[in-house]
Amino acid sequence: MNSRPASVSARPVDDYRDSIEQLLRPLAARPVEAVTVPDALGRQLADDVRSPVDLPVFRNSAMDGYAVRAASVAVTPVTLPLVGVVAAGNAGQTPLPPATAIKVMTGAPIPPGADCVIPVEDVHSDDGSVTIERGRGAGEFVREPGTDVRAGDLLVGAGTTLTPRHIAALAAVGLPSVPVFRAVRAAVITTGDELVDAGSTLRPGQIYNSNGIALAAALTANGVDVVSVAHSTDDPAQFRKLLSAATGAADVVFTSGGVSKGDFEVVKDVLAPLGGQFGSVAMQPGGPQGLTVVEGVPVLSFPGNPVSTMVSFEVFARPILRHLSGLPDVEIYELPLHNEVARSPQGKRQFLRGRLIRPKSGELPALHRYPEAVEVVSGPGSHLIAGMAWADVLIDVPAEITSLPAGAAVRVWSL
Amino acid sequence: MNSRPASVSARPVDDYRDSIEQLLRPLAARPVEAVTVPDALGRQLADDVRSPVDLPVFRNSAMDGYAVRAASVAVTPVTLPLVGVVAAGNAGQTPLPPATAIKVMTGAPIPPGADCVIPVEDVHSDDGSVTIERGRGAGEFVREPGTDVRAGDLLVGAGTTLTPRHIAALAAVGLPSVPVFRAVRAAVITTGDELVDAGSTLRPGQIYNSNGIALAAALTANGVDVVSVAHSTDDPAQFRKLLSAATGAADVVFTSGGVSKGDFEVVKDVLAPLGGQFGSVAMQPGGPQGLTVVEGVPVLSFPGNPVSTMVSFEVFARPILRHLSGLPDVEIYELPLHNEVARSPQGKRQFLRGRLIRPKSGELPALHRYPEAVEVVSGPGSHLIAGMAWADVLIDVPAEITSLPAGAAVRVWSL
Incomplete structure (x- = not known):
């Protein structure tokens, strides 16, 4: 007899990971929902977003200073009558007469007729007039409409996971909400008669159930919405019932334990008759693995040793889940x-x-x-x-x- | 007259950032709260956590196989009577008689007397007996208590920001909750008569308020709890009222706009008389800056141009906020x-x-x-x-x- 038959017939890691990726890739086509821009941080944009407006929206001043016609300041120093002040938020639609100046704040509209801004540092102001020490050419310190983005231009592309700088741009064009993909929804079922909840006193042979908490944390940290975490004893009827609830609520189900060569392998015993592939992958830790599709929902069955569970997640699930959630690749x-x-x-x-x-x-x-x-x-x-x-x-x-x-x-x- | 006096007297970036860091460093001493282990993902541990138990908790099997005394399998092949089975979760406290074998599942307790496990692959089992093809030495495939961590040993150190692998370890030792620092709490106040909310129709001279949404997103993405985002017109009484609410609720307040050299600088006009330092930092964008302590709460006043606000956050606030929240340094x-x-x-x-x-x-x-x-x-x-x-x-x-x-x-x- 072969002393280690399992490792001879075991599937290579990359081959098994490919099978899982093939099963999970269709989850890229998830339903789309509209969320407000502040709530969209970290969410993945489902469609291209085009700007509904020009940015800047109107011609405005890049400086605190004085709007003039460049022709009026071609020769300096020059003293011009001051005809008023435009604060940010003013309409600023009264034309500026030739050979006059109007005070403008940063971001304030530049009145029609004016074509440059003299920074406040280059001006002496006096009762009702300003003396300009240094002239400026047409366009200086003037922000033209649409020079950041034009109405109709692509602002943020479909598939982008929204970071603060994207949120800033979406807010600047005044969008109240954006279309994002619903997150991938996962359910977790841990198995084993020996597992008890945190805070309990352990009886002989018992250990704490860490895999449910650990898998939920790992899923959450990778952009997945964990819809349920349940524990099953080694009773097949209980496991079957929890499995049915999980496949009804989630896009993908993760189980831990019950996949090995022991006498009480509840996960394998229930899922293999449903078409599950159970066997060894040529890796350590994490050798025994199972993969089943139940009611159209992929069920990934990891072994129950805590490190095996976590390493299985890292190697088989995390790369594709990050890809589906639009997060940067595993490094x-x-x-x-x-x-x-x-x-x-x-x-x-x-x-x-x-x-x-x-x-x-x-x-x-x-x-x-x-x-x-x-x-x-x-x-x-x-x-x-x-x-x-x-x-x-x-x-x-x-x-x-x-x-x-x-x-x-x-x-x-x-x- | 000097054409650009501001840049001559402007403070260097690093010098100004140091002032902000000095003001914010005391926020490292934040109140501690207990949260359940599943809710502790991403939170910063406030105290060293020591394991309350040995891991493994008890001597258990690393394999599905047969527990025996090594002396019974010193010469192989050997056939031993099978005296039972220990599943994971069984107490497993009945001693194993010499020259017998007992079936054990991975993780199941090893009965007293047994000192090694023969993997199932190396055994032929027959009605009531097992034939072992290859012997094993004492200790093989046996996990001794405390070989992962001993009761009282440091499990996760104070200051650690908890990732899934820390959550897994804390769950494995059965801790129901852990002490974490309350997050840094920030309030945001944007200013300016020209700003309107997303979804509104712009009147001439108006723009959308993006700084509040963008700063909130940037703070959230860096571990900060944003307790309020408010907008003030250029009316000093309104700003003063919002400021008072913000300093009452937050550890640090961020304002945008109203810090420059214009005629309507509400932030500077209110905060400079309270001891605020307002002036130029030698950078672009983000030159005009203000720093005030109001009722013991640091108030960072950024300029209102959207890119100036975001760059000010990145350069002056983000490195120290990530440090305070236990997140990896800005790269x-x-x-x-x-x-x-x-x-x-x-x-x-x-x-x-x-x-x-x-x-x-x-x-x-x-x-x-x-x-x-x-x-x-x-x-x-x-x-x-x-x-x-x-x-x-x-x-x-x-x-x-x-x-x-x-x-x-x-x-x-x-x-």
Whole structure:
């Protein structure tokens, strides 16, 4: 008999991830909803937004100063009668007579006839007149309508995830609301008779249920709307009932536990007869995996060890979920290894927990330094969830590599 | 007379930013509140959290397999009577007799007496007995209590901003809640008779109020709790009333507009008599600035041009606010300039809007590429808010530089 048959027939990581991506890509076509511009921060724009107005809306002053005709200040110094003042918010539609000046504030309309602004610093004002020391040419310190954006021009493109600078532009053109994609909705079901809620006293053999809380946090942090987090015992009837509620409410369902080779594998036992593919992926942690479509809803079944669950999420779900939510790609870097990896299993791609080594500066803001290296933190065990808190990347050790010396270049995935 | 007296006496950017940082640093000592672990995502831990339990809590199996005494499998193949099964969640406290095996699931307790686990792949099971093909040494596939973290050990340190991996660890040790700092609370007051709300029809001389929405979005995106966004006309009594409400509710207040050299500078007119420092900072955009402490609350007064407001926020407020909220530093890189900067004002540090040039890959997940260069997008004008939507960095042109050729190294600040 083969001593490790599972790893011989196990699917490669990239191949399995492709299957998941194929299943989830249709979630790009989600319903569109209108939200107010202030509420649109972080949401993904569903359509191109074109400006309904010119910006600037009207010809206005770039400075606090005096609007004049350039011809009136061709020879300086010159003293001109002051005919009034235009504050920001004034209509400013009375034409300016030749050889006069009118005081204008930054952003105030420039009266018809005037074609340049003399900054307040270049002017002596006196009772009813101004003496201009330095002339200006036509157009100086004048903002023409539409020079920022014209009515009808593209302002923010479909698919953009809206950051503060987009919100600023959408607000500046006066849009009350914008069309955004509804977020991807996910449901989480954890399984296992041994799991109890936080704050309970543990009886022998029990552990705290962390996977539901951890998966919900990971989904939320990647733009997904978590519609439910439920826990099932190893009773198939209970799991089936929770699954039905989850597929009714969510675009994608995540389960943890019950997918391995034990006697009580509730997830596999319920989902395999529904067409689920259950088997080994050639990775560590996170080898046993399941993938099913139930009532048209993809169900990703991760193993129950806490680190296996989180690494499965990072490797299989996070890249496509960020893509669907319009968030920047997961950052994958190549860096030298600070410490050696003494052993890595032949035939399994290993994702070790690592910490970036980067020079720190106390200065604010500091010049950013690229990380210089990555060190392995915590062991390879799939139960070392506390150790994972000390990591900021996964170190991706290829399946065919069985050890790595310090200094070797490795790929790291940002957590 | 001096043609540009303001720029001669203007304060350097770094000097003014230091003044703001000194005023805001005391906000690091904010009240502490307890939140449930699921709600703690993104919050900043106020105290060190130590594990209340050992992880693993009890000695358990790393595999689906058979727990035995290593001495019983020193010579293989060997056939042992099967005395039962321990599922995850079982107490598993009955000692295992010598020369017997008991089936154990991953995570299940290992009975006293057993000291290793034979993976299911290495075993033939038969009616009431198991034949083991390959022996294992004491400790193999056994997870000892406390090998991940010991009760009393530091789990997550004070000051950490909690990400999904921290949430996972806090959930795994069964903590129902953790102490976090209350977020920094900010209030925003925009000013100006010319501003109207989104969705209104503009009368001549009016523009849409974008600064309130944009500042609120920028604050939210940097971990700050925006408690109010209000608008004041240029009436000092109205501004004074809104200011009083803002300082009563917030840790820091941001105003926009009313700080320049015009005739109707409501912010300066109200705050300068209260001890506010108003003057020019040697930068473009964002030159006119004001800083006041009202009832013990710092009030940062930014100029009203939309780009001036946003650049002021990025340069003066964002680095310290991220530091106070425990978020990663603003990223500042040095990159070559893709296109030339033909003119930059002598004596003023200029923050141009730029876009990173980086090779894009369609692959998911893709190897991250560092940006290769930065190109100037949009003009330098402080009214070009639509153009700012196309930028992803600010290009920081030093005060003494008046032009830059393509290829010159520049510092860029991530937006």
